[in-house]
Structures are given as C-alpha cells and as structure tokens.
Amino acid sequence: MKTVIHTGNLPVEERFDSWLDHMFRQVVAPMMITCDDPEGFQGSIESIDLGAVHVSAVEASPCEAYRTPQMIRQSDPELFQxxxxxxxxxxxxxxxRCALSQPSDMVLYHTSRPHRIRTGFDEGATRGVMVVFPATLLPLPPHKVERLTATSLSGREGVGALVSGFLTRLINGTDQYGTSDRSHLGTVLADLLTALLAHHLDADATLRPTTRQRVLLLRVHAFIQRHLADPRLSPATVAAAHGVSVRTLHRLFQTQDATVAEWIRTQRLERCRRDLSDPALGDRPIHAIAARWSFPVAAHFTRTFTAAYGVNPQEYRRRHRSGHSLHWHA
Incomplete structure (x- = not known):
C-alpha cells in the first residue's frame, strides 16, 4: 500500500493542520475535522486502488469529522463508503441513524448526504479500513442499499467474516500488486461487498450467478483453511457444510487448476512447510508436524512434500536453519 500521509514525519505544530488540510482538500469526499487535543494529534493513511474500488488503512487520534450540506453542494462524487x-x-x-462500531464491525454511509464520524471514545487512537466504491459497482438497487447506512454490520461471521478477512490480509500484506493483480482483487472485493449487502437486505436471489459462485468459492476456501487439521476434511464434508452437491463443488473448482482434494493437500503442505521453517517449532519432530496437518504416515508425507517442493522435509528444515534460500515449484 502507498503511504498518503503520516503526521509522525511532520513537526508537532504542523501535524493536525496537515491532517485537516488533507481531509478537506485531498480526499474524495471532503470533511471538516475537529480535535480536542490538536497538539497531540497523530494520524496516518495508506491506500491502494483496486480499479473502481479504493481501499485505505487509516489510523488517527480521537477526533470528529463532519460532512455538511454545503460541502456536498461544492463536491459530491456520489460514492458509498x-x-x-x-x-x-x-x-x-x-x-x-447512529451506528456504534466496535472492532470487527463495518458501517456503510454515502457521500451525498450529511454525516458525522466520531472516533476514540476511550481516548485511544483508532485504526480501521475505508472502502470507497460507486453504487454502480453493485448489482443492487441503490435505494435499497441506502437502507443499510449507519447500520452496524458484523465482520465476525458469515460473509462479513470473508469481507473483514480479505481487507485485513490486504492491508497487512507486503506484496507489490501489479495492475492485473489489483483489478482481480477489486473484482473479488466487489463480489464480497455485494454478497454482504445482499445478505443484510435479504436480496441474495438478485445476485448474478457469477457473483454467487465467486463468493461461494471464497467461503469454501475459508472453510477449508479453518479445518485443515481435521483428518475428516474431504470434498464430501466441504460440500455438505455449504449445502451443495460434491459434483457442484468440483465444478466450482474448475477455475482453480486443481481438484478439491488437490487444493486441500496443497494447503496442508503449505502449513507443514511454514511449521518446518518456524524457529519456535524447531524441536518438534517432523512426523508430529505432518500428523498435525493430517499426514499421519511419515513415509507418505516425505514423498508428497518432496514432490511438491523438490527437497525432503529433513533437508528443507536443515537448509532453512542454515539460512540457505530454497526455490520450490509448488
């Protein structure tokens, strides 16, 4: 992500004024900011453009932000946030309406109507993610979506957990995304946002089939990741957990260049590889690491790991400890 502003790099006396100027002049929907302790203010914004979707990680000291009718008349990009x-x-x-947002909650609002945002009730800095997108991005009637403004949407379960997990990984990742990567990520995020809002509107039936399929695939991926240590995990159990047939599940994975079973095995191998390279697990026997991720037969695990990474588990751990770089072909 690209750093847009970081007040810690500025003289103390300039920090809040710089933040105020940025929020009033540089953001897509200008706002006025007030702060009870401008001298102690700290704030930072990092952002990434994903095509039509813009994502920012924002951290700031306690403050209040206002968007007034006059500001809307002067500039209105007509965006959801x-x-x-x-x-x-x-x-x-x-x-x-007023939504009180706790960690892992999400709240929707619109640039075209006045709103107020207050942060830092406990006097501590807040941290969050801001997603900005046009209403035309969603295959949902805007007047229906607006029923959800200033309403708390949970990011702890269901589709909400997929959205929050996606955003958390996006802002915490260190990868440099190319243009095609950002476009693909924007499509995925748009599908997740559509599914989240449709769920809260009871409008799932209105979603495009491609959107439903992509969201289902993301839900399946997340389910598999949570249950990798379960030896009973299989295409049948995955399908049953999502209310689809095994045949439908296999058809869903045709875009993954791997069958369901192959995808599960690859993810389990990756967990083993991470554990083998973890210094904190240096004393744990290799067979115990393999068994943890549902490879109960040591000889089978060694053959499978070697085929995936071009080196056996013992040699991988030894080279990693000695600092040698490895190039695998998984």
Whole structure:
C-alpha cells in the first residue's frame, strides 16, 4: 500500500493542520475535522486502488469529522463508503441513524448526504479500513442499499467474516500488486461487498450467478483453511457444510487448476512447510508436524512434500536453519 500521509514525519505544530488540510482538500469526499487535543494529534493513511474500488488503512487520534450540506453542494462524487473498524470505537451518524462500531464491525454511509464520524471514545487512537466504491459497482438497487447506512454490520461471521478477512490480509500484506493483480482483487472485493449487502437486505436471489459462485468459492476456501487439521476434511464434508452437491463443488473448482482434494493437500503442505521453517517449532519432530496437518504416515508425507517442493522435509528444515534460500515449484 502507498503511504498518503503520516503526521509522525511532520513537526508537532504542523501535524493536525496537515491532517485537516488533507481531509478537506485531498480526499474524495471532503470533511471538516475537529480535535480536542490538536497538539497531540497523530494520524496516518495508506491506500491502494483496486480499479473502481479504493481501499485505505487509516489510523488517527480521537477526533470528529463532519460532512455538511454545503460541502456536498461544492463536491459530491456520489460514492458509498464502508468503514471497517480494527481498533477502538467509532460512531457514524447518517439518515437519522447512529451506528456504534466496535472492532470487527463495518458501517456503510454515502457521500451525498450529511454525516458525522466520531472516533476514540476511550481516548485511544483508532485504526480501521475505508472502502470507497460507486453504487454502480453493485448489482443492487441503490435505494435499497441506502437502507443499510449507519447500520452496524458484523465482520465476525458469515460473509462479513470473508469481507473483514480479505481487507485485513490486504492491508497487512507486503506484496507489490501489479495492475492485473489489483483489478482481480477489486473484482473479488466487489463480489464480497455485494454478497454482504445482499445478505443484510435479504436480496441474495438478485445476485448474478457469477457473483454467487465467486463468493461461494471464497467461503469454501475459508472453510477449508479453518479445518485443515481435521483428518475428516474431504470434498464430501466441504460440500455438505455449504449445502451443495460434491459434483457442484468440483465444478466450482474448475477455475482453480486443481481438484478439491488437490487444493486441500496443497494447503496442508503449505502449513507443514511454514511449521518446518518456524524457529519456535524447531524441536518438534517432523512426523508430529505432518500428523498435525493430517499426514499421519511419515513415509507418505516425505514423498508428497518432496514432490511438491523438490527437497525432503529433513533437508528443507536443515537448509532453512542454515539460512540457505530454497526455490520450490509448488
């Protein structure tokens, strides 16, 4: 992600003024900011463009932000904004509703109508993710989506957990994304946002089949990741957990260049590889690591690991400890 502003790099007396200037002049929907302790203010914004979707990681000292009718008349990009809370408490008021957002909650609001955002009720800095997107991105009627403004949406379960997990990995990742990567990530995020809002509107039936399929695939991936240590994990158990047939599940994976069983095995091998390279697990026997991730037969694990990474588990651990770089072909 690209650093947009970081007040820690500025003289103390310039920090809040710089933040205020940025929020009033540089953001897509200008806002006025007030702060009870401008001299102690700290704030930072990092962002990434994913095509039509813009994502920012924002951290700031306690403050209040306002978007007034006058500001809307001066500039209105007509965008939805989804605030995902990672730390602290935030309240967002719009359309005569007020949502108090706790960590892992999400709140939707719109640039075209006045709103107020208050952060840092406990006097601590808040951290969150801001997703900005046009209404035309969603295959849902905007007037229906607006029913959800200033309403707390949970990011702890169901599709909400997929959205929050995706955003958390996106802002914490160190990868440099190319243009095609960002476009693909934007498509995935748009599908997740559509599924989240449709769920809360009970409008799942209106989703395009391709959107439903992509969201289902993401749900399946997340389910598999959570159950990799379960030896009973199989295409049949995955299909049953999602209310689809095994045949439908296999058809869903045709875009993955791997069968369901192959994808499960690859993810388990990756967990083993990570554990073998973890210094904290240096004393754990290799067969115990393999068994943890459902490879109960040591000889079979060694053959499978060697075929995937071009080196056996013992040699991989030895080289990793000695600092040698490895190039595998998984």
């Amino acid at each position: 989804l605030a995902f809370n990672l730390r602290g408490e935030t309240s967002i008021t719009q359309d005569r």
